[in-house]
Amino acid sequence: MGILIDICDIYKIYNPGESEVRALDGVSLRVEEGEFLAIIGHSGSGKSTLMNIMGCLDAPTSGEYLLGGEKVGSLSDDRLSIIRNRQIGFIFQNFNLIPSLSALENVELPLLYRGLRHDERRGLAEKALTRVGLSKRMGHRPCELSGGQQQRVAIARAIATRPPVILADEPTGNLDSKSGSDILQMLHEFNDDGRTIILITHDPSIAAAAKRVVRISDGRITEGGVA
Numbered sequence: 001m002g003i004l005i006d007i008c009d010i011y012k013i014y015n016p017g018e019s020e021v022r023a024l025d026g027v028s029l030r031v032e033e034g035e036f037l038a039i040i041g042h043s044g045s046g047k048s049t050l051m052n053i054m055g056c057l058d059a060p061t062s063g064e065y066l067l068g069g070e071k072v073g074s075l076s077d078d079r080l081s082i083i084r085n086r087q088i089g090f091i092f093q094n095f096n097l098i099p100s101l102s103a104l105e106n107v108e109l110p111l112l113y114r115g116l117r118h119d120e121r122r123g124l125a126e127k128a129l130t131r132v133g134l135s136k137r138m139g140h141r142p143c144e145l146s147g148g149q150q151q152r153v154a155i156a157r158a159i160a161t162r163p164p165v166i167l168a169d170e171p172t173g174n175l176d177s178k179s180g181s182d183i184l185q186m187l188h189e190f191n192d193d194g195r196t197i198i199l200i201t202h203d204p205s206i207a208a209a210a211k212r213v214v215r216i217s218d219g220r221i222t223e224g225g226v227a
Contacts, residue, residue, distance in 0.1 A: 003066075004165065004196055005031035005054060010063035012049050012219075023049040024060065025219035031198065033164070036191040038199040038210035046219040048169065051200045055088050055167050056080045068164075085113055089158030093170035095150045097142040097157075103129060104138040107157045114161065128156035132186060148179030155186060159195075166190060169200045184209045 012024040024046050031037055041047040052058035053065060056072060065072040067083065075083070090096075097106050104125050111121035129138050132152040142150050151171060158166055168187060172180030184206070191197045199210055207213050214224035 002033055003030050004033045004035075004068060005029070006064075006066040007054070008064045008066075010050075010053065010060045010065065012046075012053065012058070013061045016061075022219045024053070027063075027216075027219070027221055027225075029214065029221060029225050031196060034191070034194055034196055036188070036197045036199070036209075036211045037214060038201060038207035038212070039214045039216060040201055040204065040207040041216040042202055045216045047200050047202075047216050049219075050216065051167055051169055051198070054198065055090060056084050085110055086161060087163050087165060089161065089163040089166040091151070091154050091158050091166065091168040091171045093173040095142070095147075095154045095174075097150060097153055099142050102139050102141055103134060103145065103153045103156075106142070106153055107160050110157060110161050124160050124162075125156070128160040129153070131159065132156045146179075147175050148182065151175060151179065151183055152186075155183070159190060163195070165196045165198065167198050167200070170202070171199070172201075172203075172206060180206075 007027060007029045010024050010027045011022065014021040014023060027050060039047050039050060049058070053060055059073065067087070098109070107125040107128055108121050111124055126138065129135060132155050134149060134152050134156065137145060137149060142153070145153065166187070172183050175183065187197050187199065188209070199207070201207050212224060215222045
């Protein structure tokens with residue numbers, strides 16, 4: 001397997017000068033294709049900032065980030081948008097579902113942005129929702145679903161585009177223990193399918209589900225930074 005993510009000496013600095021805040025302070029990290037990696041740290045450690053940069057949602061102040069051998073820092077906004085849509089599936093703690101849309105429509109949305117035909121995106125969305133056990137809930141809106149079911153919709157949305165990377169930010173944070181365990185099991189199944197899973201968490205028991213753990217504190221990686 002090759003190196004999928006290669007981060008070299010990344011800094012993210014807010015308010016440069018006397019009152020500067022170093023959210024990331026010289027972070028280097030490599031992630032191989034097909035890894036199941038957890039990044040663990042307390043609130044304010046820099047783990048969410050690192051996730052946003054890995055997910056092409058934010059840019060570092062300095063340093064280099066290669067995704068699949070491509071230098072992310074030199075890409076246009078349009079190209080970054082394409083990468084987010086096609087190469088990265090996002091799972092968030094708060095689900096980030098659109099309340100007015102059904103589960104099926106929420107999952108279809110990123111496929112719509114990709115420009116797929118209606119029948120093609122409908123088929124992919126239905127397949128993804130069936131994969132996460134929601135074949136009988138496709139027409140329900142988020143308010144009609146439990147927290148665990150809403151997270152399953154979010155997971156279906158993340159995998160429907162068949163991305164090689166899944167970034168999961170505290171995916172069990174708002175769930176009961178049974179639902180959380182089910183979500184982690186799904187992530188393992190996706191990893192077994194060959195997807196690279198990057199799990200962001202503050203909880204050591206959740207991080208233990210990963211095959212490799214990276215610890216971050218005060219914007220610096222303190223453990224597990226070398227693949």
